Structures are given as C-alpha cells and as structure tokens.
Amino acid sequence: MALDPHQQRGATVGFAPRPDRRGVGYGRATVVLLLAVAFDDLGLHRVWGAMSPLNTASARTMETTGVTEQGTNREHVLKAGRWRDSVPHAILDREVELSPAPASGPAATARSPPTAHQSTTQPDQRSDGPNALAVNGWRWDSAPADRTR
Incomplete structure (x- = not known):
C-alpha cells in the first residue's frame, strides 16, 4: 500500500x-487486511489499484472484497x-463493512480500529455469507447489501 500523493x-x-500459493485465499486475505489498515487505522477515504485486463484472478479477488471495477485505462502501461x-478498481470508506466478530x-x-496488532486473517466460521472473512477479530463481509454504514 502506498499513499497517493495526487x-x-x-x-x-x-x-x-x-x-x-495462488488460489487458496491469500490474495483476498491480503486485500482485506490492507483495507482494514487503510480505512480504520489510517482513516483514508479511497483505496484503488490497477491490473491487467488479462488478470482474471485479481479481478475475482477485488470483486469478492467489494473493490469495484472503474473502467479501462487504454494503453496505460508500456511493457515489453x-x-x-x-x-482500475476502487473502494470508498463508506462502502466497506468492518464490524466486531461475532456480529x-x-x-x-x-466501525472501530482493531485493538491488537495481530495479523490473523481467516475465514469467518459463522459465515453469514460467502464473502465473510475475519481480520484481527473484525468481520468483513463485502456482499453489496452489507456495504453500508
């Protein structure tokens, strides 16, 4: 994660x-942890990232964490x-749901920051839905109906 100077x-x-290690949930867990730090610890408003349109695995990861596609930047990167x-994909602070587990x-x-600096990210065993994940004792559910304050 890097603060955006612009x-x-x-x-x-x-x-x-x-x-x-691909395909077992580490990418999703990483994104959820970064979003928790970005919004709760740093008080950010918007987090974004960009990927190749060929990278369908990253697109799925972003989708399952509630980070939405913003369109296409044409001929944006010079490679080889x-x-x-x-x-690009982005998410706003008001679109995420971090709540104490169990909720x-x-x-x-x-919405409060975690009280401990433990890096424990795991699927939520209560599972109110397929997108439930717990980070540092906080539950993340990115289902669109749940992304409100």
Whole structure:
C-alpha cells in the first residue's frame, strides 16, 4: 500500500501471491487486511489499484472484497515494448463493512480500529455469507447489501 500523493486521503494497493500459493485465499486475505489498515487505522477515504485486463484472478479477488471495477485505462502501461491497458478498481470508506466478530444479523455497523496488532486473517466460521472473512477479530463481509454504514 502506498499513499497517493495526487489524492487526499487516498492510497494505492497491489499484491502478487507466490505462484505456489495462488488460489487458496491469500490474495483476498491480503486485500482485506490492507483495507482494514487503510480505512480504520489510517482513516483514508479511497483505496484503488490497477491490473491487467488479462488478470482474471485479481479481478475475482477485488470483486469478492467489494473493490469495484472503474473502467479501462487504454494503453496505460508500456511493457515489453507494447502499450497495454489497465483496469482500475476502487473502494470508498463508506462502502466497506468492518464490524466486531461475532456480529449478529447480515450487517452489523460498528466501525472501530482493531485493538491488537495481530495479523490473523481467516475465514469467518459463522459465515453469514460467502464473502465473510475475519481480520484481527473484525468481520468483513463485502456482499453489496452489507456495504453500508
């Protein structure tokens, strides 16, 4: 994660899991942890990242964490002598739901920073839905109906 010098209270994120660790949820857990730090610890307003339109795995990761596609930046990156498109994704502070675990109901609304600096990210065993994840004892559910304060 890097603060964006061109946007007040904004940051960019990126992740690249090792090839032998892809497909098991580490990318999603990383994004959720970065978003928790960005919004609750740093008080940011917007977090964004861009990827190749060919990177369908990253697109799925962004989608399952509630980070939405913003369109296409045409011929945005020069790579191996060719101009390539990139697809930015972004999420705003008001679109995330971090609530103390265990929460009851589909969308508990408390938003406070975690009290401990432990890096424990795991699927939420209560699982109110397929997008439930717990970070440092805080529950993340990015289902669109749950992304309100």
